[in-house]
Amino acid sequence: MAFSTPPEVLEAIRARLSQKIIGYTKAYHPGYLLSFENWCERHYGYRFPRESIVLSPGVIPALYRLVPLLTRQDESILILTPSYAPFKKAGEYSDRRVISCPLKSNSGYMTVDFDAMQNLVQDNTLRIKAFFLCNPHNPTGRVWHPHELRRMTEICLENDVWIISDEIHCDLTRIGISHTPAASLFPHSQKIITCMSSSKTFNLAGNLLANIMIPDPGVRTAWLRLHDEFVSPLSLAANIAAWSQCDEWLLQVKRYIDGNFLFLSEWLKKHLPRVRYSIPEGTYLAWIDLAPLSAQDEPKFTSHFFAEKAGVLVEDGSMFVGNGDNHIRLNLACPRAVLSEGLLRIYLALTAST
Numbered sequence: 638m639a640f641s642t643p644p645e646v647l648e649a650i651r652a653r654l655s656q657k658i659i660g661y662t663k664a665y666h667p668g669y670l671l672s673f674e675n676w677c678e679r680h681y682g683y684r685f686p687r688e689s690i691v692l693s694p695g696v697i698p699a700l701y702r703l704v705p706l707l708t709r710q711d712e713s714i715l716i717l718t719p720s721y722a723p724f725k726k727a728g729e730y731s732d733r734r735v736i737s738c739p740l741k742s743n744s745g746y747m748t749v750d751f752d753a754m755q756n757l758v759q760d761n762t763l764r765i766k767a768f769f770l771c772n773p774h775n776p777t778g779r780v781w782h783p784h785e786l787r788r789m790t791e792i793c794l795e796n797d798v799w800i801i802s803d804e805i806h807c808d809l810t811r812i813g814i815s816h817t818p819a820a821s822l823f824p825h826s827q828k829i830i831t832c833m834s835s836s837k838t839f840n841l842a843g844n845l846l847a848n849i850m851i852p853d854p855g856v857r858t859a860w861l862r863l864h865d866e867f868v869s870p871l872s873l874a875a876n877i878a879a880w881s882q883c884d885e886w887l888l889q890v891k892r893y894i895d896g897n898f899l900f901l902s903e904w905l906k907k908h909l910p911r912v913r914y915s916i917p918e919g920t921y922l923a924w925i926d927l928a929p930l931s932a933q934d935e936p937k938f939t940s941h942f943f944a945e946k947a948g949v950l951v952e953d954g955s956m957f958v959g960n961g962d963n964h965i966r967l968n969l970a971c972p973r974a975v976l977s978e979g980l981l982r983i984y985l986a987l988t989a990s991t
């Protein structure tokens with residue numbers, strides 16, 4: 638985000654600093670887990686079992702750590718494409734094969750091809766043992782409906798496949814759209830691992846702290862044997878403040894980001910009407926299909942193109958593993974004036990080259 642971290646959070650960090658000692662710390666303060674549990678209860682109507690929670694320096698480190706705990710070398714991992722690239726990297730880092738299941742486009746609205754997913758999971762030659770679920774989905778912004786989550790989860794559970802549900806964008810849905818933790822639909826399953834963090838919601842990525850809910854005691858014990866749980870006392874203070882004092886701040890940020898999405902939508906209709914785009918259900922990321930502007934087969938509008946011709950850094954489809962040709966991803970968590978200037982520059986670069 639290009640927005641300041643909430644003042645309540647900054648104040649909590651200052652107050653912790655005034656204690657003058659920043660020694661080794663674990664989450665001894667009950668307020669840490671309690672504020673997280675209360676946050677989940679207020680926003681998602683669900684409390685993760687407290688004993689399932691382990692701490693990680695981030696969601697990405699957790700993905701890397703979980704792969705060797707859940708899969709063997711000859712087993713593989715399933716992702717939905719387009720995909721957040723670290724899912725693929727986390728699998729490949731441990732020499733696991735990563736199998737893509739492309740999302741289907743219904744006039745630009747991306748949905749899961751359940752038949753294709755089931756065929757892949759049931760294909761014994763592929764040996765899929767884990768599925769990286771991204772909910773809300775980066776880059777498409779889909780917030781999976783409970784019936785979609787149920788179907789994906791059932792396909793996995795019926796075939797003994799672990800689900801690693803990355804829910805880092807869960808707080809950033811459009812107003813009126815609610816997020817469902819996959820684990821809340823199957824509270825008795827031990828095969829759904831959930832990753833959450835305050836980092837996207839409150840611009841706290843540098844805090845290096847995420848909560849990973851691992852219901853399976855065996856996997857949790859293996860994790861805890863390998864990874865200690867020391868955390869920065871400043872991160873703990875920041876998180877407690879974020880989860881207990883910043884509901885109103887988040888509502889205001891969401892209103893602003895929703896406004897940016899509307900602005901983008903109107904702007905594209907007016908200036909680039911051939912471009913395919915719809916407001917996503919979640920995330921602060923816009924996923925825009927520029928294919929109608931590109932006559933060539935070879936994707937032309939790359940990150941490099943926009944950096945060079947427009948002076949704007951966007952991420953292009955090639956950064957999302959597959960199924961993203963001719964798309965760009967824009968980050969809309971920024972002041973509208975910046976968005977407006979960026980769009981003008983993008984427009985000028987596109988019109989000069991089409």
Ligand SMILES: Cc1ncc(COP(=O)(O)O)c(C=O)c1O
Pocket residue numbers: 694695696697698721771775803805806834836842847
């Ligand atoms: C889906 C997803 N997971 C994880 C991350 C990063 O997680 P962390 O900073 O906690 O490692 C991002 C950041 O863009 C993301 O989009």
